[in-house]
Amino acid sequence: MLTIAKTRLQAFHRILPVSGVVFAMLLALSFVFNAYQWEPNIVAEYTPAVISSLVMLMLGVVIWSWHIIKHSAPAKGQLVVAFLSLMVTNVGLLQLYWLA
Numbered sequence: 001m002l003t004i005a006k007t008r009l010q011a012f013h014r015i016l017p018v019s020g021v022v023f024a025m026l027l028a029l030s031f032v033f034n035a036y037q038w039e040p041n042i043v044a045e046y047t048p049a050v051i052s053s054l055v056m057l058m059l060g061v062v063i064w065s066w067h068i069i070k071h072s073a074p075a076k077g078q079l080v081v082a083f084l085s086l087m088v089t090n091v092g093l094l095q096l097y098w099l100a
Contacts, residue, residue: 013074017065024061031093042099053092060085
């Protein structure tokens with residue numbers, strides 16, 4: 001990736017979202033393994049929060065990677081929205097992670 005990119009900043013904007021996708025998948029898997037330990041009443045109570053957090057995670061990763069999909073330069077607004085979406089996701093999942 002570094003040799004294909006014209007500058008280091010271009011490589012940064014290509015490599016970082018790819019690593020974000022990998023770590024988002026690891027976060028989701030880690031959370032699913034943790035959620036298997038929950039009691040059934042906790043699962044019923046927190047299912048909407050889990051689903052909304054995982055949707056926000058996917059949305060944040062897609063927004064973060066959108067400039068790669070569209071083959072364009074990343075915009076600051078796009079990166080801010082992706083950052084906020086991923087932060088909300090991480091805070092929500094972290095609160096749910098410690099339920100077990």
